Amino acid sequence: MANPFDQFDAPRAANPFDRFDAPAATPVAADKPAAAPRYDAAGDVGGGIVTGLVNGVTGFLGIPGLIQQADGYLGGRVLDALGFPNAAEKVRNVPFLPTPESLTGHVEKVTGPLYQPETVPGQYARTAAEFAPGALIGPGGVVRKAAETVVPAVLSETAGQATKGTQAEPYARLMAAIAGNVGTAAVAARADAPARALGTAAGRVTPAQFDQAEALAETGQRIGVPLTGPEALQQVTNNGTKLADVQRFVEGSPQSAVLSEMMAARPG
Structure with missing residues (x-):
């Protein structure tokens, strides 16, 4: 909006009060339509499964690297606290084993960025596929392995959807997954109890x-x-x-x- 001193402006000249003018309102752009998903629901689920399997395998193979990385970080903090900064720096710079992130990076150099599902079913499929590799190498039959894949995955993704976009999301996903794993293991242990008792007693x-x-x-x-x-x-x-x-x-x-x-x- 103009200020009341604009009436004294000379032709093609401004007055010193022009700096108090409110900025002109910029036209509001019309809302852009949401971009159409790249795939239909089935394709989104399929892409989520592929990405989840890759994440599950790299996550499992990268566990030693994560442990080593955590040990190096804690060791560096301890050496810093004891007054040995040079030793702490050397500990932090020890070559680490591959971590899940680094392994995924190597995969993406070949395949390009992994597909990220855009629908809720696709996101559930990705999470379930991430749990599958770990469940497959564990004990038990098909039913137990399926339960150890589906139950923690559904609970984790549900917690993630409920806290999406907040700082609590990663913690909610982790705690829900742990609860699902513990619950599934407890049910399986109860179901196997008679056979295990007989085997031990015999x-x-x-x-x-x-x-x-x-x-x-x-x-x-x-x-x-x-x-x-x-x-x-x-x-x-x-x-x-x-x-x-x-x-x-x-x-x-x-x-x-x-x-x-x-x-x-x-x-x-």
């Missing part, structure tokens, strides 16, 4: 001892004294296993009605 029973126990159980069945598997193994191994302890525990459980009835009827 110890090193040889195939020959199993055959002897089977023959003893058949003999007991013929003479009217049915023996359980743990009892037969205990007999032929001279109490060399803990299977009888497991049997007593199961027998006392409310869910073992069949075993309890058999043991109660045997004295007769």
Whole structure:
């Protein structure tokens, strides 16, 4: 807007109060339409999976480099605090093993920048693919590996979407992933508990001892004294296993009605 002294301006000359004029309003540009995504939903998911697999592999292979880098950083801080700056500098300049970032950089020199998914399904697919390499090399069958991939990935990406663009996002992703991994491991451990308990209790029973126990159980069945598997193994191994302890525990459980009835009827 003009100031009231503009009426005294000489032709083609300004007055000294012109510096107080408010700046002229600049026209507001119309909002630009959002750029169309490069791929459709299926292509975005596929690109996210490829990027996630690359990130997962480089992340796994780069773990030693991350540990070494952290050790060098902490060692340098300690030497600085002790008054040895030259030694601290040498520690920081020790050649480090490849880190996930450096490995990804090598991949991108060949492939170009990795595709970054633009849709939410694509971002979930990328995160799930990042967890897949680590789950594949772990213990367990297909169902367990799938759970260890999907559950932490979904929780991590959901937390990331909820805190997107904030300083809390990386921490939320990390904590959600840890919670998913811990929860999945707890469920898997509970499901595997019976098999692990039997395996531990049986110890090193040889195939020959199993055959002897089977023959003893058949003999007991013929003479009217049915023996359980743990009892037969205990007999032929001279109490060399803990299977009888497991049997007593199961027998006392409310869910073992069949075993309890058999043991109660045997004295007769």
